[in-house]
Amino acid sequence: MTERQTDIEIEFLHMRLCSPLVLASGVLGLSSSSLKRVADAGAGAVTTKSCGLEPRAGYVGPSIIPVSHGMLNAVGLSNPGVKEMVREVADYRARCRTPIFVSIFGGTVEEFGDVAEAVAQAEPDLIELNVSCPNVYSEFGSPFGADIDATAAITRRVKQRVGAIPISVKLTANCLSIGQTAKVCEQEGADALTAINTIGPGMLIDLNVRKPVLSNLCGGLSGPAILPVAVRAVWEISREVSIPIIGTGGVTTAEDALQMILAGATAVGIGSGIYYQGLEIFDKVNEGVQRFLQEKGLGSLDEIRGTAHE
Amino acid sequence: MTERQTDIEIEFLHMRLCSPLVLASGVLGLSSSSLKRVADAGAGAVTTKSCGLEPRAGYVGPSIIPVSHGMLNAVGLSNPGVKEMVREVADYRARCRTPIFVSIFGGTVEEFGDVAEAVAQAEPDLIELNVSCPNVYSEFGSPFGADIDATAAITRRVKQRVGAIPISVKLTANCLSIGQTAKVCEQEGADALTAINTIGPGMLIDLNVRKPVLSNLCGGLSGPAILPVAVRAVWEISREVSIPIIGTGGVTTAEDALQMILAGATAVGIGSGIYYQGLEIFDKVNEGVQRFLQEKGLGSLDEIRGTAHE
Amino acid sequence: MSEKMSTYPIRRVIEHSPGLKSFYFYQDFDAVPGQFIELWIPGVDEKPFSISDLSDGLLEISVKAVGPFTERIMSCDLGDYLGVRGPFGRGFKIVDNALLVGGGIGAAPLRFLARVLAREEKEFVFLVGAKSKEDVIFSRELSKYRFYCTTEDGSFGRPGLVTEEMERIMAKDSFACIYASGPEAMLIRVMEMAEARSVPFQISFERYMKCGIGLCGQCCMDGSGIRLCVDGPVLTQDAVRGITEIGLPHRDATGCRPRPT
Amino acid sequence: MSEKMSTYPIRRVIEHSPGLKSFYFYQDFDAVPGQFIELWIPGVDEKPFSISDLSDGLLEISVKAVGPFTERIMSCDLGDYLGVRGPFGRGFKIVDNALLVGGGIGAAPLRFLARVLAREEKEFVFLVGAKSKEDVIFSRELSKYRFYCTTEDGSFGRPGLVTEEMERIMAKDSFACIYASGPEAMLIRVMEMAEARSVPFQISFERYMKCGIGLCGQCCMDGSGIRLCVDGPVLTQDAVRGITEIGLPHRDATGCRPRPT
Numbered sequence A, B: 001m002t003e004r005q006t007d008i009e010i011e012f013l014h015m016r017l018c019s020p021l022v023l024a025s026g027v028l029g030l031s032s033s034s035l036k037r038v039a040d041a042g043a044g045a046v047t048t049k050s051c052g053l054e055p056r057a058g059y060v061g062p063s064i065i066p067v068s069h070g071m072l073n074a075v076g077l078s079n080p081g082v083k084e085m086v087r088e089v090a091d092y093r094a095r096c097r098t099p100i101f102v103s104i105f106g107g108t109v110e111e112f113g114d115v116a117e118a119v120a121q122a123e124p125d126l127i128e129l130n131v132s133c134p135n136v137y138s139e140f141g142s143p144f145g146a147d148i149d150a151t152a153a154i155t156r157r158v159k160q161r162v163g164a165i166p167i168s169v170k171l172t173a174n175c176l177s178i179g180q181t182a183k184v185c186e187q188e189g190a191d192a193l194t195a196i197n198t199i200g201p202g203m204l205i206d207l208n209v210r211k212p213v214l215s216n217l218c219g220g221l222s223g224p225a226i227l228p229v230a231v232r233a234v235w236e237i238s239r240e241v242s243i244p245i246i247g248t249g250g251v252t253t254a255e256d257a258l259q260m261i262l263a264g265a266t267a268v269g270i271g272s273g274i275y276y277q278g279l280e281i282f283d284k285v286n287e288g289v290q291r292f293l294q295e296k297g298l299g300s301l302d303e304i305r306g307t308a309h310e
Numbered sequence C, D: 001m002s003e004k005m006s007t008y009p010i011r012r013v014i015e016h017s018p019g020l021k022s023f024y025f026y027q028d029f030d031a032v033p034g035q036f037i038e039l040w041i042p043g044v045d046e047k048p049f050s051i052s053d054l055s056d057g058l059l060e061i062s063v064k065a066v067g068p069f070t071e072r073i074m075s076c077d078l079g080d081y082l083g084v085r086g087p088f089g090r091g092f093k094i095v096d097n098a099l100l101v102g103g104g105i106g107a108a109p110l111r112f113l114a115r116v117l118a119r120e121e122k123e124f125v126f127l128v129g130a131k132s133k134e135d136v137i138f139s140r141e142l143s144k145y146r147f148y149c150t151t152e153d154g155s156f157g158r159p160g161l162v163t164e165e166m167e168r169i170m171a172k173d174s175f176a177c178i179y180a181s182g183p184e185a186m187l188i189r190v191m192e193m194a195e196a197r198s199v200p201f202q203i204s205f206e207r208y209m210k211c212g213i214g215l216c217g218q219c220c221m222d223g224s225g226i227r228l229c230v231d232g233p234v235l236t237q238d239a240v241r242g243i244t245e246i247g248l249p250h251r252d253a254t255g256c257r258p259r260p261t
């Protein structure tokens, strides 16, 4: 574990995170050991893979493929189910003090509530509601995240059932107004917002076999390609709400992370960036952010958060 | 002008195009000379910049900036107005036989009809309805393209007013279902569809001055980053309609163009690709497509169009 | 760029025995022994396979039919296009005077290793164990080297387990490194013997994999949390030491580890 | 990658005369004389400017206040961050024994050219014409070279137009190339003289520009349709020959060309 630079610490809800960087859901988030390894690599918090009520194997391969400037994925919400996840979280807690956020999904408003309540037993530092997975259309229809009322209902219901555990709603940019959706989530009691999930979705077709490569035909686009869209989304959300935002999407460098913070993010999610930069991405981005603050003579990220709005 | 390869010729509506490649609207589309130059470079058809009733200067700079894997633009529908455009089209016609498509926009359904009628005087080979410009939000509200009913109304109205001139509706991926929108356009009489316009929008923030770089703050994302989203959009549309599709978005290579065709596109739009590959992009892609057909022993693109659906 | 999906036609198929075939593809990457690829049968699924040889751009993988995917690939034929992503992971480091121990289809990556060792004029002994004669691949080729084989049913080579043969050989000779690949029970025994004699080892492990590029978390090993697809599949004793799940049932596609009931 | 936007602090400002300043930035690209950059005043606008010098990473641009943007830049100060994208376009090709003819602020790209010509030990004569003494920039530096100046009001150098001086010089000497930059009326006269004497020319033109990277179509020249931002701003006689709009009012930001009413 590298020495933490105190100045890139942030206050997030009632936690102090040693770094603004948060492992995004779905990446290296299946097991306690994997999550601990990411925490040790320099993340300020880690998020689990989204889990539902029952174990799901997800789609057959290929389910994750690099394309020219990003990744396409349609893993089909594969996950070990909430019971197993609760065990992993407990195991993580016993071994690691870095805050852990548990991501959940459900097929109905009520199911979101059920999963959240089950997850609450593990006392995660935050429950993230994945209302925005674009890859299970045939099963669940278009993502809740595209429907502002459904998103509101899920937020409200989960909030009722998890008590004091903070919740963050993970928003999609594939909606009419991410700013308005964010505002409604805040009104319904969301403690934070995560934005964005993958965009598109996108498709890659192989020219020789003339078939889409992903077994699900299409998958969500993440990685460098989506950074500008994510920055814009965070900017729009931050204009509408005062709760903290985990700005996620396409971050691979300190400059990218700083754009998120200037747009109004409190923390910065990193997922696909691990493919592009390895697990060292956390240290590298932390150091780059630190260097930027030093060069500009700034004491902490608080001094620049959201300043691109001025 | 290079020798045309007959085998990449396509039938598009009632035209024969010497290449499936179409210059996308907004790129090098202001003047007859510029459009002719692109035709000479190997495009099968060219599309003008979108024009409205009156001249518009658009936004101040920066209005077009390259980002890591694409371009952001918010030119603010700058255009010389329909009267001037009609002159340019006439001038183009006098000098060049490559088909010309005129793109139009309007602030209301009626205005779309007015501009279309004015443009029809120039007898363009096709009128493209830009219902999907994402960059004039503050002025026009969210793009018509996100609203299926508005898109339908515009299509119907324009169809009534331009008589026999074919129309293509330019769709945005920033909507709930591009397939459904396409279907409605077909029902309302659209002769073709163009997909997609830029996505996002996206934002780039400068870290030193802590401000968004684009004068409009955000702008539509085009270029390589959006290819997978465009391919998926074409695929979805092609499942719903039988009218031809101009597959546009992120095409820079023959492989990209072929993905579009396998997904169901009849013609392939190229815009930002000109930045990445120069005007030679048309020749290069034509040659690459030709080579692919030869290697696979295929006579024409008809033999593979849409085959990724099988 | 080969981490992206590319499809190649099958250039050659060799049937070693029923349900045991090698497939060859011309492609454009370079790889070291121990690395693996993800193989896509269009419309079916994608699964990891070790590279069993790569020379002059001709890639060979050797597959044993054990389930739906590997059965399906047995019916793939010359000219069929299959998708290949890779090479992935860390392979074997070359050491002189080594003992190679392969169990069943686990011999595949060691065969590529042996070819490279021979090319670099390193000394080595190659042991292969299998259930039966039909499960022994490359025996003709390997007999050019110092090669010993065991089968459980005694139908080829010496009867018994490969680890018994290994015991005998290690009693006589000393080695600078043990390379191994095969069923996990065998690997555990190999590690015990290596540690007992303080011989360094490099062992190729298998876990359920999805992405192959270190993102999905499917192949992360309990304990240290290392990603087998990126930090492995070849692990040294240092890497193995941090792992607590060796010998346990593997996590399946859901991420669950089957628990004893 | 410098075609992307980067911001740099102003390192130095020189006031040549009121409304005529040079600004210096340390940046990380290389460029040739005749190329230009797009300059962004954050929150204001972005406009094209020729590079008037670039050495050891220190970029100089020289601006004359003629409207809102160029007025605004006069109030920019040391340490202010401005955005620079570039370098864009095709610059001048180096020719020995050349005549450089600059009109007003048009002297800016020629000043960079002169420095490069001198560095490469090429022969050249530099003529600058301006309205008045205050509009003459770099005269002290340029007097190291074979430098002649004209002003319309006679306040500096010879009274009259630079093209008159050019006529006199060309009557005496012969040149392998004429480089020119300045108001279009002047450029037309320069081209006439060059063609009359069959001297090749390389001339830097200006048109309304937006993207600078050959996409928006704003700077496309009627006739051949070439993009001035990519295929220019420096054009040879071959390139000029295909253009039909020289001397006409320029297209404005809407794309309209003001028509005589």
Ligand SMILES: Cc1cc2nc3c(=O)[nH]c(=O)nc-3n(C[C@H](O)[C@H](O)[C@H](O)COP(=O)(O)OP(=O)(O)OC[C@H]3O[C@@H](n4cnc5c(N)ncnc54)[C@H](O)[C@@H]3O)c2cc1C
Pocket (backbone or CB within 6 Å): C036, C046, C047, C048, C049, C050, C051, C061, C062, C063, C064, C065, C066, C067, C068, C069, C070, C071, C105, C108, C109, C205, C206, C207, C208, C209, C210, C233, C250
């Ligand atoms: C790094 C690595 C290298 C391998 N090299 C070879 C090789 O050279 N030759 C060879 O024949 N086999 C190899 N395998 C094993 C091969 O991947 C499995 O045999 C194959 O995936 C089985 O799929 P199935 O549908 O035929 O069988 P199933 O019935 O699905 O499973 C049979 C066995 O294979 C395992 N398996 C299934 N899917 C996967 C997966 N996605 N990733 C890993 N294991 C899986 C199962 O856990 C089970 O143990 C390798 C595996 C790994 C991880």
Ligand SMILES: Cc1cc2nc3c(=O)[nH]c(=O)nc-3n(C[C@H](O)[C@H](O)[C@H](O)COP(=O)(O)OP(=O)(O)OC[C@H]3O[C@@H](n4cnc5c(N)ncnc54)[C@H](O)[C@@H]3O)c2cc1C
Pocket (backbone or CB within 6 Å): D036, D046, D047, D048, D049, D050, D051, D061, D062, D063, D064, D065, D066, D067, D068, D069, D070, D071, D105, D108, D109, D205, D206, D207, D208, D209, D210, D233, D250
């Ligand atoms: C390739 C090139 C190199 C140039 N180099 C220099 C230089 O070295 N020094 C210098 O002082 N000026 C240079 N200019 C001109 C400079 O860009 C204009 O003076 C400036 O844009 C004027 O803006 P404004 O708002 O001050 O004036 P405005 O009142 O807006 O316009 C004044 C004049 O500048 C022209 N202009 C305005 N906007 C643009 C634009 N976006 N692109 C091109 N022309 C425009 C107008 O057409 C008009 O002729 C160059 C222009 C080009 C195209």
Ligand SMILES: Cc1cc2nc3c(=O)[nH]c(=O)nc-3n(C[C@H](O)[C@H](O)[C@H](O)COP(=O)(O)O)c2cc1C
Pocket (backbone or CB within 6 Å): A024, A025, A026, A027, A049, A050, A064, A071, A073, A075, A077, A103, A130, A133, A170, A196, A197, A198, A221, A222, A223, A224, A226, A248, A249, A250, A251, A269, A270, A271, A272, A273, C215, C216
């Ligand atoms: C392989 C993969 C799996 C993902 N799985 C999930 C998931 O289970 N739940 C979720 O909310 N987001 C999931 N995401 C989305 C990411 O959390 C993140 O929002 C998105 O990838 C954009 O960030 P990035 O560009 O840093 O990856 C996944 C992304 C990837 C690449």
Ligand SMILES: Cc1cc2nc3c(=O)[nH]c(=O)nc-3n(C[C@H](O)[C@H](O)[C@H](O)COP(=O)(O)O)c2cc1C
Pocket (backbone or CB within 6 Å): B024, B025, B026, B027, B049, B050, B064, B071, B073, B075, B077, B103, B130, B133, B170, B196, B197, B198, B221, B222, B223, B224, B226, B248, B249, B250, B251, B269, B270, B271, B272, B273, D215, D216
């Ligand atoms: C600079 C620029 C200007 C554009 N202007 C228009 C426009 O006026 N009308 C329109 O329908 N699309 C416009 N577009 C969108 C393109 O036509 C195209 O749909 C989009 O850029 C995706 O294709 P590409 O990746 O090939 O550029 C513009 C795109 C760019 C980059």
Ligand code: FES
Pocket (backbone or CB within 6 Å): C208, C209, C210, C211, C212, C213, C214, C215, C216, C217, C218, C219, C220, C227, C228, C229, C230
């Ligand atoms: S297979 Fe996905 S992390 Fe290893």
Ligand code: FES
Pocket (backbone or CB within 6 Å): D208, D209, D210, D211, D212, D213, D214, D215, D216, D217, D218, D219, D220, D227, D228, D229, D230
């Ligand atoms: S300024 Fe845009 S094409 Fe030249």
